[in-house]
Amino acid sequence: DAAALVERRDRAFAEVQEHYYAAPPRIERGWREHLVGTDGRVYLDMVNNVTPLGHGHPKLAANVAKQLRTLNTNSRFNYGAVVEFSERLAALAPEPLDTVFLVNSGSEATDLAIRVAMAATGRRDMVSLLEAYHGWTYASDAVSTSTADNPNALATRPDWVHALDAPNPFRGRHRGAEAARYAPEAAERIRALAADGRAPAGFIAETFYGNAGGIPLPDGYLAEVYAAVREVGGLAIADEVQAGYGRLGRWFWGFQQQGVVPDVIAVAKAAGNGYPLGAVITTREIAARYRTQGYFFSSTGGSPASSVAGMTVLDAFRDERLQENAADTGAYLKGRLEALAERHPLIGAVHGLGLYLGVEFVRDRATLEPATEETAAICDRLLTLGVIMQPTGDFQNVLKVKPPLVVSRESADFFVDMLDRVLAEGW
Ligand code: PMP
Numbered sequence: 001d002a003a004a005l006v007e008r009r010d011r012a013f014a015e016v017q018e019h020y021y022a023a024p025p026r027i028e029r030g031w032r033e034h035l036v037g038t039d040g041r042v043y044l045d046m047v048n049n050v051t052p053l054g055h056g057h058p059k060l061a062a063n064v065a066k067q068l069r070t071l072n073t074n075s076r077f078n079y080g081a082v083v084e085f086s087e088r089l090a091a092l093a094p095e096p097l098d099t100v101f102l103v104n105s106g107s108e109a110t111d112l113a114i115r116v117a118m119a120a121t122g123r124r125d126m127v128s129l130l131e132a133y134h135g136w137t138y139a140s141d142a143v144s145t146s147t148a149d150n151p152n153a154l155a156t157r158p159d160w161v162h163a164l165d166a167p168n169p170f171r172g173r174h175r176g177a178e179a180a181r182y183a184p185e186a187a188e189r190i191r192a193l194a195a196d197g198r199a200p201a202g203f204i205a206e207t208f209y210g211n212a213g214g215i216p217l218p219d220g221y222l223a224e225v226y227a228a229v230r231e232v233g234g235l236a237i238a239d240e241v242q243a244g245y246g247r248l249g250r251w252f253w254g255f256q257q258q259g260v261v262p263d264v265i266a267v268a269k270a271a272g273n274g275y276p277l278g279a280v281i282t283t284r285e286i287a288a289r290y291r292t293q294g295y296f297f298s299s300t301g302g303s304p305a306s307s308v309a310g311m312t313v314l315d316a317f318r319d320e321r322l323q324e325n326a327a328d329t330g331a332y333l334k335g336r337l338e339a340l341a342e343r344h345p346l347i348g349a350v351h352g353l354g355l356y357l358g359v360e361f362v363r364d365r366a367t368l369e370p371a372t373e374e375t376a377a378i379c380d381r382l383l384t385l386g387v388i389m390q391p392t393g394d395f396q397n398v399l400k401v402k403p404p405l406v407v408s409r410e411s412a413d414f415f416v417d418m419l420d421r422v423l424a425e426g427w
Pocket of ligand 1: 105106110133134135136206239242268269
């Protein structure tokens, strides 16, 4: 019946909405990091950064259900949960960021962050990075440059978007210690734009190169680029949709790992554990300038049910020590993957921090030729062994290892053992 459902999906959905797999299982339910198919099989979900609490979290289900029975309507209601969640989220951000806008998704959050920067500065140019993904709405799509996500991304970019080199120390223009050159080059480009009368409203980037394969930015990169954008009067926007919310382990926010504080933060995904919830967090002063755009209202952004989901997620982070698990199990998993790399030459590198890891496959460790077809075949083979995994990066040659933050050591072991088996036996 999985195949029949694929056929029905293909008829009902727009064609561009691709499946994960050619023949995906039909998933019926889940618990923690596990998913159960109608074929009766249990799959290990190693690629889900929308559900830090895992699947079928009982408290989340109970709290949201209770809220739905009580009241769930637009966020303009003066309702306690909405205010309380906003306060708790604002309190998580470093000073002077203390003001939130609640929305429904990551695309809305990054889009609004860009519009906030444009309103606050009265400018329209934006700087982003190559190989980036920020969302599908108009402004978030405009600053998204990843050709893996959209082959037309560069051809269709509007003239107000200026994309800087991807600061990838593994396979970018500057490698290894040379990667320190990315930041001064980026700063130079920002100053040149200003000199040319195109001073940007802001600079938007993930604080950890998620969509390029889970690659940490070079040390000091954001400090230097943020300083340059501020020097010309623009704002620093941190897209924390993937890197934030404890995924990097030691740091709740990705920008902490770079030792910076942005002017505007965009969050989503993990914030609602799959229940639609996103937010922009900024300063009172910057938020107030949004008035120059008119008015902000999102019917369901931060609804009472979304806000209850948001608070339940924050409670679980505390009670279930999710960030600690991201640090501990993440380090354990990375160590095991690095050991695997010693035996399997296809593994060119193991990137990442916490529970945001990338296993990059190359045909040749000297030329770094991407093993794109091999990566797709390995993912298909892993599925037959009960592991859900997907490729990422511009060459689709990196396994994106992003399990729910509740993932156990046993599950981490199972994933590594299955990957070991696939690499040893062939795919
Ligand atoms: N920013 C980043 C870094 C993302 O990875 C994504 C989604 N993959 C988004 C924004 C957009 O989020 P959403 O899909 O919730 O609109």
